[in-house]
Amino acid sequence: MTDDPANPKGSAPNRVAAASRAMTRRRMVAGGAGAFAALGAPVPFRRFMPPGLAPVALAQGAGDAAADHGKPGLTVLSRRPLTMETPPHLLDDDATPAARMFVRNNGLVPEVAGAREETWFLEIDGEVERALRLSIADLKSRYEHVTCQLQMECGGNGRKYYYPGTSGNQWSFGAVACPEWTGARLADILRDAGVKPAAVYTGHYGADPHLTGDPDKAPISRGVPIEKAMEPHTLVAWAMNGEAIPVLNGFPLRLVVPGWPGSCSQKWLTRIMLRDQVHDGPKMGGQSYRTPAYPVAPGTEAPDEDMEIIRAMPVKSLITFPETGQTRGAGAAFEVRGHAWAGERAVSAVDVSIDFGRRWIKADLAAPRNRYAWQRWRATLALPQAGYYEVWARATDDAGDMQPPVPPGWNPRGYLNNMQHRIAVFAV
Ligand SMILES: Nc1nc2c(c(=O)[nH]1)N[C@H]1C(S)=C(S)[C@@H](COP(=O)(O)O)O[C@H]1N2
Ligand SMILES: [Mo]
Numbered sequence: 001m002t003d004d005p006a007n008p009k010g011s012a013p014n015r016v017a018a019a020s021r022a023m024t025r026r027r028m029v030a031g032g033a034g035a036f037a038a039l040g041a042p043v044p045f046r047r048f049m050p051p052g053l054a055p056v057a058l059a060q061g062a063g064d065a066a067a068d069h070g071k072p073g074l075t076v077l078s079r080r081p082l083t084m085e086t087p088p089h090l091l092d093d094d095a096t097p098a099a100r101m102f103v104r105n106n107g108l109v110p111e112v113a114g115a116r117e118e119t120w121f122l123e124i125d126g127e128v129e130r131a132l133r134l135s136i137a138d139l140k141s142r143y144e145h146v147t148c149q150l151q152m153e154c155g156g157n158g159r160k161y162y163y164p165g166t167s168g169n170q171w172s173f174g175a176v177a178c179p180e181w182t183g184a185r186l187a188d189i190l191r192d193a194g195v196k197p198a199a200v201y202t203g204h205y206g207a208d209p210h211l212t213g214d215p216d217k218a219p220i221s222r223g224v225p226i227e228k229a230m231e232p233h234t235l236v237a238w239a240m241n242g243e244a245i246p247v248l249n250g251f252p253l254r255l256v257v258p259g260w261p262g263s264c265s266q267k268w269l270t271r272i273m274l275r276d277q278v279h280d281g282p283k284m285g286g287q288s289y290r291t292p293a294y295p296v297a298p299g300t301e302a303p304d305e306d307m308e309i310i311r312a313m314p315v316k317s318l319i320t321f322p323e324t325g326q327t328r329g330a331g332a333a334f335e336v337r338g339h340a341w342a343g344e345r346a347v348s349a350v351d352v353s354i355d356f357g358r359r360w361i362k363a364d365l366a367a368p369r370n371r372y373a374w375q376r377w378r379a380t381l382a383l384p385q386a387g388y389y390e391v392w393a394r395a396t397d398d399a400g401d402m403q404p405p406v407p408p409g410w411n412p413r414g415y416l417n418n419m420q421h422r423i424a425v426f427a428v
Pocket of ligand 1: 064070102103104105106107153154155205206207208219233248249250259262263264265266268
């Protein structure tokens with residue numbers, strides 16, 4: 001590509017930018033044959049390209065700097081409430097740094113910056129023998145400290161790719177993270193309070209105000225079945241990567257419920273109530289974080305009474321290196337790598353393809369650092385001749401579930417899209 005005067009040689013990002021401009025000029029919105037011209041490169045595996053496939057190189061937009069919020073490079077999806085996602089190539093670290101963890105707020109960010117461990121309290125009540133009111137200092141002194149890496153993904157991650165579109169944040173791939181958390185096991189705290197036999201569910205409360213500012217309304221209050229609350233990796237966390245949790249990610253105290261929709265992991269945590277029924281707080285009922293009990297045709301509605309609460313998240317993977325749009329020498333070996341995770345399960349295989357899914361190459365897959373940590377995968381690839389390629393990655397979990405190439409099971413709110421991640425690579 002040489003139509004960029006600032007960069008006549010056409011470095012990889014500029015190839016993509018130039019291709020995008022060419023695309024706009026041609027007013028091409030769909031994929032298919034016309035899209036190839038806009039790529040500015042031959043497509044050696046073109047014969048394997050599904051008809052109508054839109055090349056991923058043409059699908060990217062410029063990242064909206066989120067540096068004001070201490071998260072440079074993240075894409076701001078909405079400002080009120082504040083939501084930001086992480087481009088996949090910024091998720092390459094083994095443990096996600098604070099500056100690269102996505103943000104999903106349902107309400108306003110509470111005034112918490114001045115909170116101290118003696119002045120922030122967690123209340124435990126409901127179906128317990130003894131209600132507790134514990135400061136963070138109490139939590140730290142009374143319960144065993146646990147440190148582990150836990151993946152957290154928004155239930156709506158990938159929503160952008162459902163067709164027809166569904167309402168909610170238009171996440172692409174970046175509403176996922178796997179930092180290292182330190183805290184107490186929720187199970188230890190609940191045992192201390194004495195779980196009554198009637199307790200079947202938790203209800204979580206945080207300090208964030210509702211968007212309307214109405215003090216009687218909570219923006220979100222979700223819960224989990226008591227078995228998941230008692231699972232030893234469900235943590236009440238006061239630290240992330242050995243430091244205070246960022247304000248936007250729940251400082252000074254949050255719940256971490258790994259493998260389940262991120263919405264279960266209450267930020268700015270103030271109270272956990274044990275319930276004798278499924279919790280009925282805001283965003284537990286109706287269409288929120290729920291999918292139809294049966295497959296529905298795309299674009300149709302399902303009545304609230306036919307919706308089921310989402311439990312574990314499905315198997316998924318990301319390509320975190322290289323960044324999409326990069327150039328490699330034809331025939332030269334290069335590394336591709338990323339992470340894979342699978343809700344309550346372990347990932348058993350990751351495969352990659354450079355020919356639009358015609359053939360798959362097994363990647364090396366590392367064991368998780370602990371249960372519920374994502375797993376690192378790597379593969380060495382070589383692109384046979386000059387031209388445009390896509391690298392696709394596909395993870396399989398230990399129950400045999402595999403990521404589909406297209407969004408699975410359309411549902412009214414666009415949850416649980418675990419389609420394969422694709423990047424563009426140019427060979428020269
Ligand atoms: N108090 C509170 N907790 C919350 C939310 C919220 O709006 N308020 N959003 C939830 C949702 S939907 C997700 S996906 C995760 C996101 O966590 P993060 O913002 O730290 O990435 O937080 C969850 N916990
Ligand atoms: Mo979420």
